[in-house]
Amino acid sequence: MTVVQIDNYGPWTVTPEPKREADLQVLQAELYADIERLFASKGALAFFCRFDNMFVISNGLTEKDHQEIQQSIRYRYPITISMGIGSGSTAYEAQKIATEALQKFGSSKSSARKEVLAIGNELVNGANSLVQIAHIDINGTTIYTDTKPIYDSYIIVNKVHQILMQELLKRGALVFYAGGDNFISPSNGVSESDFKKIFDSVESTTNVKLKVGIGQGKLAEEAAHLAAKSLDLIRSGKIKNQIHCWVSKSG
Amino acid sequence: MTVVQIDNYGPWTVTPEPKREADLQVLQAELYADIERLFASKGALAFFCRFDNMFVISNGLTEKDHQEIQQSIRYRYPITISMGIGSGSTAYEAQKIATEALQKFGSSKSSARKEVLAIGNELVNGANSLVQIAHIDINGTTIYTDTKPIYDSYIIVNKVHQILMQELLKRGALVFYAGGDNFISPSNGVSESDFKKIFDSVESTTNVKLKVGIGQGKLAEEAAHLAAKSLDLIRSGKIKNQIHCWVSKSG
Amino acid sequence: MTVVQIDNYGPWTVTPEPKREADLQVLQAELYADIERLFASKGALAFFCRFDNMFVISNGLTEKDHQEIQQSIRYRYPITISMGIGSGSTAYEAQKIATEALQKFGSSKSSARKEVLAIGNELVNGANSLVQIAHIDINGTTIYTDTKPIYDSYIIVNKVHQILMQELLKRGALVFYAGGDNFISPSNGVSESDFKKIFDSVESTTNVKLKVGIGQGKLAEEAAHLAAKSLDLIRSGKIKNQIHCWVSKSG
């Protein structure tokens, strides 16, 4: 897992005076699009998260891969990015180690820290790697989108995200919003029955039903693709279940 | 207020088979960056919201302005966008009218509906327009970012967003996440004392302290800029308060 | 006419050591795409030209419009841009005045000059403005593209461009490459019979036949659109001529 952090971003946005909000929004969205493209071309998958702090499932990538991405960003943006890398048996543990490694090099708002690459424990070799990704969505969102004010559907999506964050955290998993009614969860170690329990809990609190496709593979790209295919089997009715898992043959 | 909706997006992402997640993420982020740029060049301000459904504070824009943006997207993306426009005394009411106007033209997942421009009641003339924007952030996030795992700070940011959504909704205001620890709220009609009450409620529930800069102007760009400047006065300690409002002289 | 110049770009590309060529190519292409988008949203039209130096037909734009574009670029790129603005009875004269205004502020490779906006004589008010744009293409390129090595067709396109540059320069007009077999010429004062003579000259030298659609309007966008429509009438055979001009009713 890699944590990507814009160096000294807060102060930059207001120096010498607050920059135009629209320009900042464009910068953030394009930076994420670029980070995603650069990591994805090597089989990884990035999440926008807070935009000034992004997460990447980076199994199989080398130190040099990370450095090249930092360089490419430095050459094309007015800001630089630092990165922390960590691995662990759960995604939460991995990001914790990655964050701590990065924090040792100074504050996110320090003008002294610039383009650090901090390696927490070890990089995960692609051959020994196992990534589990869960692709979750909400049942019947279209009906909602087509009958209620759109902002109302946005509140529900956000509420579901908050509950999923809390529940998955207990199992050491992370969950990111992926747009629409989609959530993607790096969830090594979380079982199908765990998801069943979490979904029951979400339904009892919010009356919202969820489904999930799970994929396992060596790299994030493969796992995410199998997760999406699993979810598509459920959506299309080919599988009569709310939970389906697909394990890569090469995984 | 304008609601922007990708036409028939869900089915497109899985036809003929699920598209690569990284490509979808890049598409969504770049589409938002483009929508933001196109609207911002006319003084408006767009929020990514659900990515497949975005909101725009579009006071002062004409029907032709909207059509040109739809055309520019159609020419450069594999998808098209429909829009609904509404105005009201609160942002919530405006988006409700905008959504309803759009829903009359068919489902967001209908392959028949394509590049609709649905006008709910009336477009707001720039001269008669008043936009209030509140720029909210969290006190002391840097300390948090620099000492806790980054995912933990993400959970807090998301939780604060959820509470702000609920509280501001009661006053007819919307609130969007803008990255980092920033939230932007189209909040016509919400007073400084309303914000004080909401912040007290957030603090008692989560122990998180907020501050807000409020701006008022004819168009979104001006209001957002005054909001950011107000917040900067608080951040820098030039104003000893958690709430500050700046009204455009021309407003 | 506006000349856009990247400040101190050459030295930047090799400091502290030569940057990766692919990153520079991406930077240049995205900068142009952004410059085009920002100017086009105000009715202007930009040409990539040398990439480090671009031209814009900017009739109708104000000083503030230019400043906002400079600011937007500064916020999102690692480089800044300076601009010179000039007007004249021909496009060549206008760009000459624009260049000279810019040159007074120092060298393109000076680290001291940064984000200058140099106004040569006067900005052209949209109401009094007249822009003539000629959209030229090569007859039968498809046959060539489909039967010869692509590089060979590229050489021909480039050769035609060179001759058009020389011939149009004699009439005070500029001509830019627009991709494919397309050239766009800001050509105030060049008549249909002038184009006829130039095309005869090109044909006798290279055996290549050209056609042109000409448009006239108050702003670049309108003129370019009428030029493209004129050319399309010729391409589709609705007009049996190699030259057609369309004057805006409002022009």
Added chain:
Amino acid sequence: MTVVQIDNYGPWTVTPEPKREADLQVLQAELYADIERLFASKGALAFFCRFDNMFVISNGLTEKDHQEIQQSIRYRYPITISMGIGSGSTAYEAQKIATEALQKFGSSKSSARKEVLAIGNELVNGANSLVQIAHIDINGTTIYTDTKPIYDSYIIVNKVHQILMQELLKRGALVFYAGGDNFISPSNGVSESDFKKIFDSVESTTNVKLKVGIGQGKLAEEAAHLAAKSLDLIRSGKIKNQIHCWVSKSG
């Protein structure tokens, strides 16, 4: 060498009526930026060339690499791209084979041909590959840029490009414009003394002096980087010569 061709692009730009020129320019520039990024992440180097037809030095890339790039473009643009791949002892020969392979699948303006991947002879394995890249620039362009109208310098740059095309073609090499006063030439088999002769010829015709850094490596990225470093040694005066070649140790 890979030839990238937009499928049925000409007809698309004028159907149902001519699209806005600014939108086409943005589309073309962004497509090239994306193609460059996608190929560069695998060590290749792309040239915009005609924009509707691009060239890529693609040594070391597999068939799957090419397919993934085609898919990524299809998902994010309103157009698709076909590709032809060829190898040869000179760059000209390689592009000729690549073009012919592609042409067998139908016309660039056929609506039937879509996202073809045509392999001419064989893909070049990275291990056996040798790429020579020459990075050429013009002496004293800055003086010119700072004293003459910018359009005049653009004409000279274009004229030099035309002569270089003609001269390098005799030796089987290609040469692309890279912005500013820079040209990049895939030039396997062209010796330093060949360049000396060509430069003498350019100088006698145009009074323009050139210099060149040459790089050799297994993949395009490495060769381009060594070429840029060679040229930088000349520019900085560390090497008193107009021609310098740097061969990769691993090459």
